[in-house]
Amino acid sequence: MKKFIAAPSVMCADLGKLESEFQALEAAGADELHFDIMDGHFVPNITLGFDFIRLARRCCSLPCTAHLMVLHPERYIERFVEAGSAVVVVHVEACRHPHRVLGQIRDAGASPGIAINPATPLTKLNHLLPEVDRVLLMTVDPGYAGQTILPIAFERVRILHENVRYHRYDLKIEVDGNVNVENAARLARFGAEIFVLGSASIFRTPGTDYTEALPAFREAVAREKTGIQQYEAPC
Ligand code: DX5
Numbered sequence: 001m002k003k004f005i006a007a008p009s010v011m012c013a014d015l016g017k018l019e020s021e022f023q024a025l026e027a028a029g030a031d032e033l034h035f036d037i038m039d040g041h042f043v044p045n046i047t048l049g050f051d052f053i054r055l056a057r058r059c060c061s062l063p064c065t066a067h068l069m070v071l072h073p074e075r076y077i078e079r080f081v082e083a084g085s086a087v088v089v090v091h092v093e094a095c096r097h098p099h100r101v102l103g104q105i106r107d108a109g110a111s112p113g114i115a116i117n118p119a120t121p122l123t124k125l126n127h128l129l130p131e132v133d134r135v136l137l138m139t140v141d142p143g144y145a146g147q148t149i150l151p152i153a154f155e156r157v158r159i160l161h162e163n164v165r166y167h168r169y170d171l172k173i174e175v176d177g178n179v180n181v182e183n184a185a186r187l188a189r190f191g192a193e194i195f196v197l198g199s200a201s202i203f204r205t206p207g208t209d210y211t212e213a214l215p216a217f218r219e220a221v222a223r224e225k226t227g228i229q230q231y232e233a234p235c
Pocket residue numbers: 009011012036140141142143144145146147176177178179196197198199200201
């Protein structure tokens with residue numbers, strides 16, 4: 001049975017009170033923290049850095065995922081792991097030699113993930129799937145919270161999941177961008193297991209009580225998912 005792994009997006013949290021945000025998200029049952037790292041070059045925005053992950057590791061025990069939306073990610077792997085990242089995800093579009101970067105992440109002691117933008121053909125991942133523990137499938141063009149999911153995202157998750165199942169790869173599919181209840185249920189139905197939760201869900205309203213909002217979101221997605229036309233027997 002596929003799990004619903006909740007990964008709150010730290011860039012959408014209240015940055016003015018991060019210590020209590022991290023502790024509240026942990027108490028609410030979040031499975032990991034998602035840090036969107038942007039360099040202003042790979043994407044037209046600049047957000048979080050090493051010290052945000054270091055702070056999280058001081059405040060809670062949630063595993064931290066560093067989503068590197070940066071050029072030359074190979075320059076930063078060891079520093080994100082040293083800061084406390086359990087997972088480091090790099091973009092296939094940003095790696096000239098992706099096998100080498102994924103090996104660098106594993107050698108540094110973290111779990112490697114590969115991310116792919118909505119317009120990049122999934123075939124770019126074909127020779128990388130055996131090397132990763134997760135594929136982060138962007139459902140929006142990366143760079144900003146608050147965007148609307150691109151309709152092609154659902155079919156891309158389905159195709160990727162079919163490929164993973166056919167080859168029996170041991171990896172999870174993560175989705176990032178406009179993950180609301182309806183989108184999460186459809187993406188889960190097609191094979192997604194890790195969900196980046198941002199402004200479309202638990203961070204929609206400032207001051208939300210996550211201990212209520214996160215379990216409620218999980219339950220709403222589970223209900224919505226059972227109502228969706230069975231594309232295949234539940235995983
Ligand atoms: C895009 C960002 C966002 C963020 C979540 O680069 O990665 O997807 O994590 O934001 P929402 O849920 O508002 O799309």
